[in-house]
Amino acid sequence: MESEATQTAKGVLWINGELGDFQTAQVSLEDRGFQFGDGIYEVARVYQGVPFMFAEHIARLFRSAAGIELAIPISGDKFSSIARELLNRFPSNGAEIYIQITRGIAPRNLLWAEDLQPTIIIGVRPLRFVPPALRETGCSAITLPDERWARCDLKTICLLPNALAKKRAARAGVFDALMIRDNLLTEGTASNVFLFLNQTLVTPAADNRILHGVTRGVVLKLARERGYRVVEREVKREELYEAQEVFLTSTSLELMPVVKINEHTVGTGAPGDAQRELLSAFRCFVREHTTQRDLELS
Numbered sequence: 001m002e003s004e005a006t007q008t009a010k011g012v013l014w015i016n017g018e019l020g021d022f023q024t025a026q027v028s029l030e031d032r033g034f035q036f037g038d039g040i041y042e043v044a045r046v047y048q049g050v051p052f053m054f055a056e057h058i059a060r061l062f063r064s065a066a067g068i069e070l071a072i073p074i075s076g077d078k079f080s081s082i083a084r085e086l087l088n089r090f091p092s093n094g095a096e097i098y099i100q101i102t103r104g105i106a107p108r109n110l111l112w113a114e115d116l117q118p119t120i121i122i123g124v125r126p127l128r129f130v131p132p133a134l135r136e137t138g139c140s141a142i143t144l145p146d147e148r149w150a151r152c153d154l155k156t157i158c159l160l161p162n163a164l165a166k167k168r169a170a171r172a173g174v175f176d177a178l179m180i181r182d183n184l185l186t187e188g189t190a191s192n193v194f195l196f197l198n199q200t201l202v203t204p205a206a207d208n209r210i211l212h213g214v215t216r217g218v219v220l221k222l223a224r225e226r227g228y229r230v231v232e233r234e235v236k237r238e239e240l241y242e243a244q245e246v247f248l249t250s251t252s253l254e255l256m257p258v259v260k261i262n263e264h265t266v267g268t269g270a271p272g273d274a275q276r277e278l279l280s281a282f283r284c285f286v287r288e289h290t291t292q293r294d295l296e297l298s
């Protein structure tokens with residue numbers, strides 16, 4: 001038997017109105033999330049006990065839901081109040097809020113009935129560990145074909161191609177895979193990608209081929225405010241080798257420099273100045289935006 005403290009340390013969750021924890025909460029094997037990967041999710045980060053960009057994550061959750069024709073039966077404010085309650089039960093400086101909504105439970109059939117009750121899970125758990133040394137040295141990556149579907153702008157729980165790419169990267173001894181579709185860079189397995197190329201910050205445009213990352217949005221805004229030339233456009237695979245800097249962005253990674261791609265060394269082989277400046281601007285932005293009022297969605 002685990003002590004309550006151990007269980008609590010692993011996180012707390014709310015599942016269709018009931019409080020529980022990640023170890024013991026259960027869903028039916030006839031849940032369409034389990035059967036078909038028929039669901040969506042969000043991951044938001046908590047800094048100093050306060051969710052960061054929570055309204056943006058909830059807005060994307062509603063966009064993902066609309067994209068898979070799923071009506072979320074609770075309001076954005078309700079997500080906010082449940083998150084607040086869970087954070088009270090799981091006090092921690094750094095944590096993540098995980099939200100998952102599946103279409104609900106029904107006998108296995110591709111065709112769903114209109115009256116299904118979605119399964120809603122909202123959890124707070126410890127942050128995923130990112131080795132601090134990796135940010136100092138920068139990480140390595142390989143390029144792999146992007147094998148995903150045509151709506152990568154929706155944050156669905158169907159992550160098998162991402163999981164395969166991550167595993168293949170790990171087998172190759174590197175941190176992540178940069179995915180390539182039709183010779184164009186899309187994104188990392190769980191991150192967006194930026195290049196600093198000819199004094200310009202370049203990142204793939206926010207269309208259906210990538211997730212419109214919340215961190216990506218913040219970095220673009222901060223870069224423009226700091227006077228960087230910023231371009232959102234198609235990025236050819238070869239440009240990865242021409243860039244002076246490459247870095248990943250995500251809720252868990254914040255900004256993570258990539259210093260080696262396949263056999264190619266990026267720039268000097270160390271994290272670059274643009275990435276460093278933008279990471280420090282990002283950290284300032286986080287500090288400014290994690291005050292109590294950001295728990296409110298309004």
Ligand SMILES: Cc1ncc(COP(=O)(O)O)c(C=O)c1O
Pocket residue numbers: 043187188189190191192210211212213214215216249250251252
């Ligand atoms: C495929 C993919 N792209 C990009 C991101 C980054 O998004 P965000 O900055 O909102 O965390 C994620 C985050 O998990 C992701 O899974």
